[in-house]
Amino acid sequence: xxxxxxxxxxxxxSSKDFAKERLKLVLIHDxxxxxxxxxxxxxxxxxxxxSNYMDVDEDSLDIQMTxxxxxxxxxxxxxxxxxxxxxxxKDVGK
Amino acid sequence: MSEVIVITSGKGGVGKTTSTANIGAGLALEGxxxxxxxxxxxxxxxxxxxxxxxxxxxxxxxxxxxxxxLKQALIKDKRYEGLxxxxxxxxxxxxxxxxxxxxxxxEELKQDFDYVxxxxxxxxxxxxxxxxxxxxxxIVVTTPEVSAVRDADxxxxxxxxxxxxxxxxxxNRVRQDMVKRGDMMTIDDIIDILAIxxxxxxxxxxxxxxSTNRGEPAVTDNKSLAGEAYRGITKRIMGQDVPIINLECExxxxxxxxxxxxxxxx
Numbered sequence: 001x002x003x004x005x006x007x008x009x010x011x012x013x014s015s016k017d018f019a020k021e022r023l024k025l026v027l028i029h030d031x032x033x034x035x036x037x038x039x040x041x042x043x044x045x046x047x048x049x050x051s052n053y054m055d056v057d058e059d060s061l062d063i064q065m066t067x068x069x070x071x072x073x074x075x076x077x078x079x080x081x082x083x084x085x086x087x088x089x090k091d092v093g094k
Numbered sequence: 095m096s097e098v099i100v101i102t103s104g105k106g107g108v109g110k111t112t113s114t115a116n117i118g119a120g121l122a123l124e125g126x127x128x129x130x131x132x133x134x135x136x137x138x139x140x141x142x143x144x145x146x147x148x149x150x151x152x153x154x155x156x157x158x159x160x161x162x163x164l165k166q167a168l169i170k171d172k173r174y175e176g177l178x179x180x181x182x183x184x185x186x187x188x189x190x191x192x193x194x195x196x197x198x199x200x201e202e203l204k205q206d207f208d209y210v211x212x213x214x215x216x217x218x219x220x221x222x223x224x225x226x227x228x229x230x231x232x233i234v235v236t237t238p239e240v241s242a243v244r245d246a247d248x249x250x251x252x253x254x255x256x257x258x259x260x261x262x263x264x265x266n267r268v269r270q271d272m273v274k275r276g277d278m279m280t281i282d283d284i285i286d287i288l289a290i291x292x293x294x295x296x297x298x299x300x301x302x303x304x305s306t307n308r309g310e311p312a313v314t315d316n317k318s319l320a321g322e323a324y325r326g327i328t329k330r331i332m333g334q335d336v337p338i339i340n341l342e343c344e345x346x347x348x349x350x351x352x353x354x355x356x357x358x359x360x
Contacts, residue, residue, distance in 0.1 A: 014276025019240050020283050026240075027247050027287065 032065030032078055039063060046082065055087035098200045098210040099331070100229035100258070104245030106216030108237045109266040112302060114213040115143045116321070117233075119311040120328030122177035126208040129168065129178040131200075133225040134215035135190055138182035145309020146171060146179050155183035155190045157199065164202060173310075178207070188220040193227035200228025209331075218252060226253065232261040233293055233331075238268060238279045247288055262293035264327065269298045270341045281341075294327035295338055296320050 029036065043063045050056055061084050068079040101114045111134075118130045132140035135155065141147040152167035157180070164180075171177040180203075183190065203210045214225035226232065232253050236246040246263070253261045265284055272278035281295055299320035305312040313324040323339045330336060 016238075016273075016276050016279045016283065019279055020287065023240050023243055023287055026244060030244065030248060031251065 102214035116324040132182040
């Protein structure tokens, strides 16, 4: 649906973009050496803790393992990146 | 100062052996003393790619097991001064050799040669561990395909874990026509994903198959674009700062000149 729509405007996504996106995703898991189930568990726990303090948009919550350059030197270290959209901050503990 | 460089990839069929042959011949043409070490025991191919298959008497396993002396097993390539091959055994398997023996062999070869190029088998098992054991540098070969890039990433991680620092990337079989219409990842896309430095880019070139048919590395063919790419890679391995072969800017000035001269296929 999205594809057909974008094709109308002559801006269809080229196959190499699919390749790149799929690779990036698969490598996140390869590099972290963790299963999607493991990430789901981490995600669940994070939501549980954060929900005590704020309302979060669980559907658009995004949590990923990735690689990042370490502070010292140029070695790559694993990093956990979470993007958690907040709907509302709760009043507790204020 | 001699160096042991392993040429590896993870995935099979991306051009490790062809790259080893071409870089080896290229270094010999530059006046270096080079030995090519085929560690793909049981599936040897560097001998046929080099056109030296009829001259094998002893092999890697014979040397390791002490059946012969190292010098007896080395095949001297008469076409290129300074180039030698130590072939793999064909009737044995990877377990015939262990990493300690490989380290010892590489140290011994370093006495006599400027460059020891190790052609690594596909995979991440024993053969890979043997091949990287004695190496201080690594060239990771990939093609612009998801499977090859994924495996290259795994290999980069394993090299790092085994303390082979700063591997360099060789992107093989690039088809600029496909890149241009967005059906093949660009060099920048791949570097962006793998986050390592580039040693060179080799275009997809029919001449590679022609030269393999004949058993003569394409690096010696002045009309071959892949050969030109391998000559650049050879120089970069020697530490010279030469520009990467220009496939990126098809509309650039140099491309038009090359096209006029018939150097580009597309």
